Amino acid sequence: MKYHILLILACLAAPAMADESLAKAKNCMVCHATDKKVMGPAFKDVAAKYDDASTVVASIKNGSKGKWGAIPMPPNKVSDEEAQKLAQWILSLK
């Protein structure tokens, strides 16, 4: 029980870090960086383009093509909850 409370506190204290490590764990950072284009667009540029998380969630889950260039993004293996967390983290980078 005590351990759980500590974990929750740790997550509240560092939300941005927690979600960047989720992006790393899900291999997003192989093709993306927060502030420069790699294979895919910089997450800061994505944040500047969208206000609504639902479009971003759909792209993360289903993949995306033709919006940023010639290279498509394949669908990613993430749960609804993970896609939501990642989308919120990306949009928080503006």
Ligand code: HEC
């Ligand atoms: C194999 C490389 C690759 C991986 C892995 C990858 N992406 Fe992408 N991503 C891309 C490319 C390329 C694009 C541009 C697609 C386009 O032009 O529509 C993109 C686009 C995006 C966009 C913008 C979509 C839009 O609707 O404009 C978001 C958000 C995104 N990626 C998030 C993620 C997240 C989160 C992960 C990890 C779960 C991830 N990507 C993993 C290559 C990748």
